[in-house]
Amino acid sequence: MRVTILGLGEAGSAYASAFDEAGHAVTGFDPSPVATPPNVTRAASAAEAVSEAEVVLGLTTAAPSVAVASETAGHLRSEAIYIDMNAASPQKKREVQSALGSDAKFVDGAVIGSVIQFGARAHVLLSGPYSDLAATVLGTIGAQTESLQGQIGDASQRKLLRSVFMKGLGALITEAIQAGEEAGETEWVRAQIAGELALGEKALDRLLNGTAQHARRRSIELNDSLTLLASFPRQWPMTQAAQSVHLTLSRTEEASVAEQLASIPTSALGDAGDRLGFLDSAVKPMWKSAPISGRAFTVHTRPGDNLAIHQALPLTQPGDILVVAGGGDCERALIGELIAERAQLRGIAGMVIDGAIRDVDEIEALGFPVWARGVSPAGPYKTGPGRLRETISAAGAVCHHGDFIVADADGVFVVNPLEAEKVLADGRAVVADEEGRKAVMRQEASQQTQ
Structure with missing residues (x-):
């Protein structure tokens, strides 16, 4: 049997090796420079890879x-x-x-077992008119299959429902271990959790390590779960919280994403999408700093009061951007030189303030990027109230704690972290298109002057 594996990552490599060991001819394709499993013929394109295949597995x-x-x-x-x-x-x-196309023999497959633990023998749900045939094919490599027949999407729906529990459990275990670490009781907490799990320490480590290792991918999967759950008439706070834990864990993966977003003009990022997500154009850079991008640490404070900003600073992480919903009031400055320097020393990438600041020259001398609505010499009150790490409305834009912020000379743009990679790719496409059009215009102008 000729088998093609599209995507040679962790799962793709496991299935490619399993089909090879079962005596099948295996072709693989992956646009990334990942290793090709032994005895697998690597194709130069997806089209080439499938041209002679009897079975194709999509694992991209x-x-x-x-x-x-x-x-x-x-x-x-x-x-x-x-x-x-x-x-x-x-x-x-x-x-x-x-x-x-309608003539293709397509099957919806959903791997619900651990490929890390079970390899290609992991449990797979299959749905669609050809799911029995797919079960027979995967059975040749020892996969545990469950053919649902039914409709395309039925298998994936069950996987997303399972993810509500499994990803939520991984997030809960992660947070419990973190709490133990903070309290100096890591081993005791581990023992308590392991004692409640059927496979003890082995299951604990698999859930804990898997949650950290695959945080980005699993946060996207949980987003799909939440989209499914949104069609049902109730709230899903635990699943939302689990997604938040995964997004936080994925921060180290996304440092490069923030750097890349900062390299794309906010105008191009907006043009690449629906042009929503911009803060009011009255929020401008207070000095000519380089563009910045990072995760939003949200602060909601009453106009003219900065107690919440003081409370937020010790909780921030390097690379964060403090986004302050200050009601657009410009009568009193919410920050000045001292807060800016404290923020800079903590590694905060910059601040976006729907309100006023002061000490602009000193903040520029520090080299600390700030976008704000205005400038006022009057100092703030420090009595509160305020809220941290909640969804806010800042200068006409909704911003969730953990969203990506991109700020440049033109303004400030908010990016949903689950869409960051797509926004980045689409923004690059806009820049490339504009560069191409400029090149054509310059060439035409040059020809006209000759």
């Missing part, structure tokens, strides 16, 4: 799955079966099916 991750399917459409053999095993929403699976 959800984000590029539709684009990859579109590339393969027209190159699949009529008898080939395409099993999309990416963790994705039911809607995403239907989009992949549509991209392949």
Whole structure:
């Protein structure tokens, strides 16, 4: 049997090796410079990879799955079966099916066991008219399969429902261990958790390490779960909290994302999307600093009062951007030189303030980036009230704690972290398009002057 694996990451490599060991001819494709498993023939494109395949497994991750399917459409053999095993929403699976075309033998696959623990033998849910055929194929490598028949999306829906529990459990264990570390009781807390788990320390470490290692991907999966749950008439605070824990854990992965976002003009980021997410244009850079990007630490304070800002500073992390909803009041400055220097010493990347500041020359001399609505010499009150790390409305834009902030000479833009990579790619495409058009204009102008 000729098998193609699209995506040679951790899961893709496991399945490629399993099919090879079972005596099948395996071709792989991955646009990233990841290692090719032994005995796997690497194709130069997805289209090339599927051209002779009898079985195709999609394991690229959800984000590029539709684009990859579109590339393969027209190159699949009529008898080939395409099993999309990416963790994705039911809607995403239907989009992949549509991209392949109505004649494709498409199956919605959902891996609900641990590939790290079980490899290609992990439990897989399958749905769609060809799910029995897919179960037979995966059975050749010892996979535990469950064919649901039903509709495309049924298997993925069950996986997302399971994620509400599994990812929530991983987040809860992570937070409990962190609490133990802070209190100096790590081993005692570990023992308490392990004692309640069927596999004890082994299960604890798998959940704890897996949550940290795959935080970014799992936060996206939980977002799909929340999208599914939103269709039901109740609130889902535990799942939202679990997603927040995963997003926090993914901060180290996203340092480079912030740096890359800062390299794209806010105008291009806006043009690449729906042009929403900008703060009021009255919020401007207080001096000509370089563009910045980082995670929002949100502060909500009453106009003219900065007690909440003082409370926020010790809680921030290096690279954060303090975003202050100050009601747009410019009668009293919410920060000055002293707070700016404290923030700078903590590694805060900058501040965005829907209100006024003072000591502008001194803050510029520090080299600390600040965007604000105005300047006032009058000092603030320090009596409160205020709120930290909540969703705020700042200068007409909604900002969640943990959103990406991008600020440059033109203004301030808010980016949902779950969409950051797409916003980044789309922004780059806008910049490239504009550069191309400028080159054409200059060439035309040059020809006209000759």
